[in-house]
Amino acid sequence: MEEKFMTGAKQEEQSQPEGAKAELRIGTQIARLRKEKGMTQEQLAGQLGVTFQAVSKWENAAACPDIALLPVLADLFGITLDELFGRIAPETISKERKMGEDVDDKDRKSQDQVSWGDDGKFRIVVYRGRSLLKTEEIPEKIRELTVTIHGVPADLISYLSVECGDVAGNVTAGNHVSCKSVEGSVTAGKDVSCETVGRSVSAGGNVDCTDVEGDVHAEGMITCADVGGNVNAGGGVECNGVEGSVRAGGDVTCGDVGGSVKAGCNVECQDVEGSVSAGGDVNRG
Numbered sequence: 001m002e003e004k005f006m007t008g009a010k011q012e013e014q015s016q017p018e019g020a021k022a023e024l025r026i027g028t029q030i031a032r033l034r035k036e037k038g039m040t041q042e043q044l045a046g047q048l049g050v051t052f053q054a055v056s057k058w059e060n061a062a063a064c065p066d067i068a069l070l071p072v073l074a075d076l077f078g079i080t081l082d083e084l085f086g087r088i089a090p091e092t093i094s095k096e097r098k099m100g101e102d103v104d105d106k107d108r109k110s111q112d113q114v115s116w117g118d119d120g121k122f123r124i125v126v127y128r129g130r131s132l133l134k135t136e137e138i139p140e141k142i143r144e145l146t147v148t149i150h151g152v153p154a155d156l157i158s159y160l161s162v163e164c165g166d167v168a169g170n171v172t173a174g175n176h177v178s179c180k181s182v183e184g185s186v187t188a189g190k191d192v193s194c195e196t197v198g199r200s201v202s203a204g205g206n207v208d209c210t211d212v213e214g215d216v217h218a219e220g221m222i223t224c225a226d227v228g229g230n231v232n233a234g235g236g237v238e239c240n241g242v243e244g245s246v247r248a249g250g251d252v253t254c255g256d257v258g259g260s261v262k263a264g265c266n267v268e269c270q271d272v273e274g275s276v277s278a279g280g281d282v283n284r285g
Contacts, residue, residue: 029084031059033077047076123157133159143175143189155184176205185214192218200229207233215244222248230259237263245274252278 034044034055041059045052048069057063065073074084126133126142138159146161155169156162161176170184171177177188183198191205200214201207207218215229216222222233227242236250245259246252252263260274261267267278276282 026064026085027059027061030055030065030073033079034059037077044076048072126159138174146176146178161190170199177203191220206235221250236265251280 030044034041039047041052041055045055048055050069054063054065058065070081070084074081077084126138143160146163147158149156149162149164152166152168153164156164156167156171156173158172159174161178162171162173163178164171165179166181166183167179168183170186171179171182172187174189176190176192177186178193179186180194181196182194185199186192186194186197186201186203188202189204192201192203192207192209194201194209196210197212197214201209201212201216201218203218203220205218206220207216207222207224209216209223210225211228212224212226213228215232216224216227217232219234221235222231222237222239224231224239226240227244230244231237231239231242231246231248233248233250235248237246237248237252237254239246239254241255241257243258246254246257246261246263248262249264251265252261252267252269254261254268255270257269257272257274260276261269261272262277264279266280266282267276268283269276270284272284276284
């Protein structure tokens with residue numbers, strides 16, 4: 001009986017004119033959202049500057065809100081216009097806005113709004129209107145903008161270039177990173193310039209750091225003092241000491257290396273515990 005009742009209700013809605021169906025959908029949404037907010041019809045009416053009788057008519061599908069009130073209603077309930085008109089299923093909204101979801105989550109279908117909860121991470125993102133843009137969707141001239149952060153954030157995530165002092169956790173940026181001391185890891189779409197990094201560094205451009213406790217990977221050149229892990233560069237490498245191995249597409253100039261060295265061009269190092277392979281000349285010690 002329940003299935004037949006639901007089917008009948010859908011058929012009845014489909015038989016209505018399109019305008020009546022819109023009034024029914026938006027009225028149902030307003031009633032549901034108002035109750036979720038714990039508001040009475042009088043309270044909602046007061047916020048919108050209309051009578052409670054008008055709100056009652058909306059919720060009973062006897063009338064539709066004025067078009068100028070639609071964005072106000074969406075903002076008041078913290079939703080999009082599509083959601084206000086019932087064009088996105090509630091279970092879909094819930095899935096897309098699950099707590100802890102990262103801004104670059106490929107499974108997220110809607111980009112209108114996000115909610116990560118109070119996870120302590122400092123995020124710098126870019127919207128076009130109400131749509132959250134992914135890194136690759138942001139125009140290059142916008143990505144080149146540098147955001148300067150004061151204080152000591154726990155974790156820092158930015159779609160733009162970022163300049164900061166000390167960071168208690170990790171730093172992730174879609175463009176350049178320039179920081180002092182980072183206790184965690186640093187990941188950047190382009191260049192990284194830091195003093196000390198407690199874990200690893202990965203960059204789409206060049207890396208210029210003092211001390212890095214973990215591995216260092218860069219598409220371009222790597223210039224460091226001491227590295228506690230391995231070094232892998234698309235270009236040349238200049239380091240004082242490397243506890244792991246070194247791989248470079250260009251020249252390698254370093255002090256002591258705890259592992260092997262492989263270079264696309266010349267190698268000039270003090271002491272290498274492992275093997276040395278080079279496309280050019282090798283000068284050891």
